[in-house]
Amino acid sequence: MHSRITLEAIDPLGDKYCKEFMIEKDLDGLADGKLGCSIEDSKTIMKEVQKIFVERQLDPWVRYYRACPTCDGLLPIKDYNQRKILTVFGEIPVRFPRLVVCQKCHPACCSTFSPAADICKDRATPELLELSTKLGTKFSYREASDLLATFLPDQSARTFTTLRNRTLAIGKRIEEAERRQRWFEDLNYPDRTQFELALSDDPVGEYVFNVDTAHIPLVNRYGGRTFEAIVGHYGRGGRGDPLGPVFAFGGGTQPRELKAMAALALKRQGYADQGKMTVISDGAECFKRLAGMLPAL
Template sequence: MKEATMAVVWTITIEGNNEFGDICRKEVRINKSWERLFDGDLGLSIGDGKKIMEALQNAVVNHEAETYSLYRRVCPDCHTFRPVKDYTTRRIRTVFGTVEVRNPRWVLCPDCHPGKAGAFAPLKEICPDRATPELMELTARLGSMMPYPQAATVLAEFLPVEPTETHATVRKRTIRIGERLDDQIAQEERRAGSNQTEERRQLEMQLPGDRRKEFVISIDTAHVRSADPNSARNFELVVARCGRGGRGDVGGRYFATSSIDQTAIRDRTLHALGIAVSATST
């Protein structure tokens, strides 16, 4: 006679109240077998955690998408509902799985914008990349620390992401985040430069005109590309020289670093400059 299998079904209820007083409820069931306990299956597994977080993320994202879409349907000028253009679906990738939401398009209010025919998708305003900023940043962080295929494997191992998160996706997101960071740094430097123009003029020094009495710092960068783009990543190399005289003069102090952090480059430059000054003054 076959013995009955002892099992426990855990039911997790996700419940939330929206802005209109409605109750949103979703249930997740996790099956735990007594027999699997002897195989070391103790507690929740990574797969169970993925299932729970995916269900929770699905409920939260759908609620937020519907609430924001309804908020943007109200015309801010006349406070009436904008007409409906159409309804489609939009897939939003998050760290806890891909969520498919209803994606409406609202027509511009004909009373407040007479003669203008146009429609807009409100979800594009809050998620233009079809992926949350957290997933973009996490993917770029892993892609900058390890080969792209390995980063994609780590994401799929611990997060409920789809198999479509390949090394090509990791590479594209890493490059996109890098470009945005470069643009942000450039904007900050332009703003800082416009605010500190007078201070920079006060720090300008009149050179004596004799190259033998001048200390010159030359810094150059170069991109080192991997022979196999699927197994390693590219990096940037910084090469610099500190010494007296201009280009072509013998002597000086050279150094190279693979770090493009401004603080690291400044520290290495000051260190090399100090050694060069000590060497020429003795």
């Protein structure tokens, strides 16, 4: 049995597009309950649909950049580049041109650029990276890779190391984004609109910083090195107050970064340069100077 699937679309420029593709389905397994589309059939269908969508999205994008913003002429095409983009519905080959700067407006400039080169710099869509990271954090990398290969096309050729590298890369990006936030976010405490009399033993005005360390020994069988893990928690002293943020970092963290992290967490808890602060730690050497790193009280 042959099935023809037709996809019709109208791009933002008003041009119509129509494309057909065939799906073959036999009746041999009908008596055994093999009814309807299988997972493999759905993979084939979604890969073809995904390929059409990618082509139709890139076409108006390239045509938009071909128009010179100065003279409205078309930029000449020097050559074409080809690459493959990994999506949740398969590996899609794309072909996009490399354009030359308008020679009429800039006769002395011979540089070229590709309008589609910045799309999916990781050679994979953000949706696929997010899905791989979620599964990679909940299951083992091998199990997560097998799960993706079961339901998504073109994933069986990827090894679990690919998923592991994606997960670790996204984790590094999150850590770097948090680090930049700690360095560049304004940590100046705002001025209070009115004077508040500090009351003794007022739990609402108390800030509690709990911190603990754990020593991770070296395992000779697997290699690696000995390191120290540090876990911290900020909260308020009042009963029933919402829980504060919890964070963790390595023992080699620089004091400046630890100070910025503490100040940012206190600001998020509502600290405005007033209040009582209690530090609870296990007496580790790296935290004996913690009180001096925190904002002046």
